[in-house]
């Protein structure tokens with residue numbers, strides 16, 4: 001093999017890899033020798049010694065040998081061949097649900113077998129289902145046992161373990177003859193936390209993980225705690241940081257219109273019209289945003305703030321900066337319900353200042369739509385509010401200066417960039433402000449949002465009441481209903497949220513309809529409204545407006561009210577089937593109450609028995625109302641993929657590292673990555689090429 005970096009050597013250069021096999025490998029993401037080497041075993045099998053039958057326990061996976069004492073077809077629920085063997089210490093059943101006549105002849109009493117498999121409780125005592133086996137010949141010495149642990153790889157259809165093991169043998173030879181360059185900066189490895197990894201070169205780590213010695217600690221490997229695994233994870237995470245930083249550098253090199261107009265007069269006017277003062281956190285974040293907006297490069301800033309921290313107002317003030325500079329601003333929300341609310345809030349705040357605020361919904365048709373589009377294209381509209389319909393191709397802005405994206409946690413880096421590019425005018429990109437109420441634990445944010453600047457509104461407006469949370473089994477529903485009655489008759493308002501598995505909006509809406517009927521019967525003295533995702537936007541908006549105005553007292557809703565809904569007088573929330581929701585969603589929902597100055601309550605109704613995770617979630621909700629604490633807990637319970645939402649996981653696509661398990665490795669990576677990019681960009685490129693290969697689309701953004 002020639003001296004090329006392993007990521008440039010296609011697997012087709014290995015012996016025995018033709019077109020068909022190459023395609024199967026590609027399904028596993030394996031294109032180069034480098035990919036193959038990074039395709040680590042899922043687990044290891046110990047086939048280095050023969051275990052006695054008497055030593056087997058349920059769940060033992062072992063090599064055993066014994067003499068066949070019986071072999072018969074049994075006609076249980078499923079026809080099977082049962083072969084029993086013994087070795088002087090015990091008996092073991094071998095059960096085959098698929099077997100041929102030839103196999104049956106081969107497995108006759110008196111023959112000796114060597115088998116491998118997992119023992120489980122069967123009809124005749126311990127049994128192995130479909131063991132691997134070979135018949136031992138009396139005239140020959142038994143075949144040698146394995147000398148090393150046997151790796152078990154993730155495979156795909158048409159690709160057997162043995163095949164991929166052979167390929168890895170070849171790849172490991174290539175690794176030995178031309179070990180890859182060590183690219184992790186020594187300064188990083190010298191950091192106290194990583195010193196134990198210094199002894200592991202990339203080559204040694206790969207060699208070890210594909211062929212651990214017999215004495216290797218399998219539990220440690222299974223949990224991903226082995227230094228060889230950490231050495232690789234560290235390099236991968238470091239490279240991910242580099243990629244994100246580079247992405248960020250690239251976007252800083254793009255041009256944007258500096259928004260340098262004088263907005264002070266407008267700002268003061270807006271602030272003076274409010275019945276409250278900005279919190280100091282809001283003021284600080286606003287200063288950070290305004291500093292970015294005056295730059296000739298596009299802002300890419302994430303504002304994190306717990307539910308109720310007042311992000312909308314911060315966004316409105318940022319928009320004023322754009323408008324005062326003669327540019328338009330757009331604000332995008334994930335649902336029509338929320339977009340509508342934003343529109344109402346912003347119009348109420350900004351129209352009195354003489355600002356043209358307009359609204360565009362996906363379902364808007366005909367004259368109404370044309371009118372909105374025309375006003376926008378002519379520059380009459382200064383601030384446009386809507387859903388992602390804003391970014392359809394026929395939506396043309398006259399001079400878009402700032403895009404605000406609310407509750408963006410479900411979108412990933414690429415969507416973010418695609419949106420930004422839509423707003424491009426000539427050479428210039430709009431500034432982008434992203435707001436999320438899902439606080440992401442710091443370690444994870446470093447990884448998922450490394451391309452963004454982050455501001456945190458870490459303070460709630462004064463006077464907010466903590467929400468008292470309790471969890472009750474559904475057998476206590478009558479008490480909950482009585483409590484709703486009392487609260488509503490005392491002039492407060494309540495939400496009753498019906499949840500179902502997210503996949504089925506239809507079922508969720510049906511459940512809400514049923515609950516609505518039931519509650520109307522149980523609480524005839526109350527005015528009860530219903531809102532769900534399958535209603536027409538105008539209808540939803542009307543129901544919300546009525547509820548806000550106090551015309552209904554109890555609002556039965558699906559999780560459509562999860563984000564942004566703001567009715568300060570609502571101080572009681574019931575969440576049905578709370579065990580079905582994740583922590584982030586529960587926290588979002590609960591954030592709908594506790595917005596006014598009265599004490600608020602959230603009751604989580606669950607259907608017992610609770611799973612371990614379900615119990616932990618409800619407990620976390622009872623114990624904390626701090627979004628960051630909840631997010632950290634969520635990370636512990638669920639792991640990062642789900643926490644960031646499925647669409648986000650693509651961005652943190654990692655081969656080796658696991659953000660939950662290896663989060664501690666992220667500590668201190670960023671400064672070191674910044675330094676490497678400055679001092680040795682070539683080495684950084686090599687690292688990126690090694691880990692990203694041709695997937696290096698980041699660099700082209």
Ligand code: ADP
Pocket residue numbers: 276277278279282305306307308309310311312313437461462564566595
């Ligand atoms: P979120 O950060 O969850 O989007 P909102 O922007 O919806 O929060 O704000 C929640 C409520 O708090 C709104 O009614 C808003 O008008 C109000 N609010 C915003 N800033 C302040 C403040 N500094 N003091 C008091 N209330 C505020």
Ligand code: MG
Pocket residue numbers: 311312406564
């Ligand atoms: Mg909001």
